[in-house]
Amino acid sequence: IPDTGVVCKGQFEGKEVIGIRLNWDKRYITLAPVATVLGLAFKLYDPENLLGDKEDIGITCALIPTSHEGVQIGDRHFPMNMAFMNGTTYGKDVFIPLEWVIGGPAYVGRGWRMLVECLSAGRGISLPALGTATGHLATRMTGAYAYVRQQFGLSIGKFEGVQESLGRIGGLTYSLEAMRVMTAGAIDLKLSPSVVTAIAKYHMTEMSRTLLNDSFDIHAGRAIQCGPKNYLAHGYMGVPISITVEGANILTRNLMIFGQGATRCHPYVLKELEAAANPDSEAGLKQFDELLMKHVGFALGNTFGALFQGLTGGLLNSSPVAGETAKYYKQLTRMSNGLALCADFSMLMLGGDLKRKEMLSARLGDVLSHLYIASAVLKFYEDNGRQVADLPFVHYSVQRNLYEIGRAFAGFFSNFPNRLVGKLLKGLVFPFGINYQLPDDEMAMQISDALLKPSVIRDRLTHLCYLGEGENDPTGSMEQAFLAVHAAQPLMKKIFQAQKDGKIARKLPLDVTIRKAAEVGVLTDDEVAQLEQMNKLRFAAISVDSFKPGELEARALQA
Known part of the structure; x- marks a missing residue:
């Protein structure tokens, strides 16, 4: 820790008191640009022995209002192009009273333990929550997409290569949810489980990275086109943030656990x-x-x-x-x-x-x-x-x-x-x-099958996934298409049977096939309307954003 504090006498609220004169220059501080109170760790020295006979007191933590004279905040970083409030703070010869030390004067030099305990609580809540939410979103949306998206007349979720990745997504999300509940439960009990939260931070962020990669593989081009319809891209870009903050994962795995x-x-x-x-x-x-x-x-x-x-x-x-x-x-x-x-x-x-x-x-x-x-x-x-x-x-x-x-x-x-x-x-x-x-492969297939249909386990495993109600909401649109395609399966079986009997030609576009089925009496008018609505929802769900020439450039200039 390069930041320092020196015990000395100074003026505070019109009185001379014993306090600390601080100098610090920090970067990558979470919420610093919008903070009202700054938690500062520094090395404390007492050259005049105002607190005792020890000059090098050690690491100390203090809480400082950001409105205090000399405290500088406001500048922000721009991590991974994300709206994540992360920035700098610095101060030169800032005098604070000794009472602002966390725990008061008796706790000077005891900052390392405070840092470890505060870090353990924080990293046991925010980052595991983010990793779990990522798993919930990826599991529900990827399962839905794998069912709605078809190739060679089959949902891509029926292909074993996709099932392998979808099985891994589901299995990891189950682990994430289990760890979230157990780790947060320990914190709810007023414990400060530093080892457990280090485990949760490292493995839950790594698991979310793995399952997002799998989700991207399954979504393919649908995942990489940024825009309002994309529900994965920003989470993917934010993964390195969770990997590096609150103790980089390399540090956490190699030194802390x-x-x-x-x-x-x-x-x-x-x-x-x-x-x-x-x-x-x-x-x-x-x-x-x-x-x-x-x-x-x-x-x-x-x-x-x-x-x-x-x-x-x-x-x-x-x-x-x-x-x-x-x-x-x-x-x-x-x-x-x-x-x-x-x-x-x-x-x-x-x-x-x-x-x-x-x-x-x-x-x-x-x-x-x-x-x-x-x-x-x-x-x-x-x-x-x-x-x-x-x-x-x-x-x-x-x-x-x-x-x-x-x-x-x-x-x-x-x-x-x-x-x-x-x-x-x-x-x-x-x-x-x-x-x-x-x-084994059979286990991955069983998980994949569970995620390719509406079920209680799917709902329980993804209950943190936000589902919008409007057709223009990307998660809501995908979920509506997923449910519509499932509901239409009995009607699709009637069409497949008609094709097998030679009543309808094969390999026609679905909208044409639906009309032909109505012409030969395979489908009623209500059934035609249901299939046409299903096809509309399906197409909207797998569509991606596109922009007119100059539109993105204009947005960049406005920003």
Whole structure:
């Protein structure tokens, strides 16, 4: 943090008080151009020892009204051509009273913990919400488009290549919704789950990036033509913003998830560090020795436990539920044991070097992350009444998580600095090899089929998707076309039968086919009107925006 504050005396509201003279110059600050209160982190120094005998006090946080003399805001960035309020703020020799420090004078130098806790709450709400909303929109609209859009006389959703991508969109959206509910629930309980929110921030933004790419692939040219009819483009352009803000994803994955999780989630490491820092050395040493013995016992238990789990494949583990998902609880227990073993060995053999082995610790973070995601999915399934329609989504999500856990472990074992220890750990955790597989094609097809028809699971999984009511609203237009095409299927079957019987020629445009069907008595007048309305809605839904020569240039000049 390059921004600084110096404790000194100064004038505030006509009185001389002890305060802080600040200098800062920040960029990329969310909402800075329109903020009324500025949250500022800076390094605090006390050269005159006004607060005590310590000169370098450390990172401190303060809340400063933006109307305060010397505070400069207003300039904004233009991230990815989006209306995202993000900008600069700076101040030179700005004096503030000491009471503006968050927590008051007693909390000077304690800003790092505040930053971590504030960041954990913020990144656990805004960015996961954005990722989930992206999933809801992409799932509902892509499923509708894949059904409405036809090629070679078939909805493109019937092609297996499209089903593979649509299955991935649905599976990832189910994981996103499960993580959103679980993570936001923890924050609602007044918790500050820094590790969990780091997991949510990284994986939910990455999942939204993946499913948006799949959605673009399915929409093809419909997705890249910007204009009022496009419901995907702006979200796609905004993805890099969510990837980079609140701790860039590279930083989050490589430094924060396992870096914080290794101490916060371990039953003894954090307590050992606190014991080592105890100012009462005798009491600290006694406490440390007791914890160390427990830690050794914990590590030995994990070693034999991991081997037992590996030899039995986790089949003897207990499960809190019965049915199709019971096997997943057993595997998550097994992988949790394996992670505990590998984390202990890593900290024991690498010590402080582990934080510099970022690719290695990131893989352990991946294991922890996918254990959390799979747990969220299983809890979400249970909390929603174990709906049978959810099972393909649950299977897809958890199988994907287990596969990613296996892949992360494989990279960890093969890249462990001591290759002999790496092989030993692999032999303990996976004595018969890593056998987790990605969800099979049938699973993707089941998810795709669920998204290609009106259903309760489709509505529950996409309930955050905005659907406009007017024909000119792009999401409303697509949804109306989707429902109309579905409702028209019995009439289309009558036409197909007539074509098979030779009453109507094949390969005619649909509007011509409808008229021919009416002429030969296959369709009534009401049925003709229904099909013509369906065809009108379908054409409007798959159409894209176009602009007259000079229209875009004129808009640019007006802007």
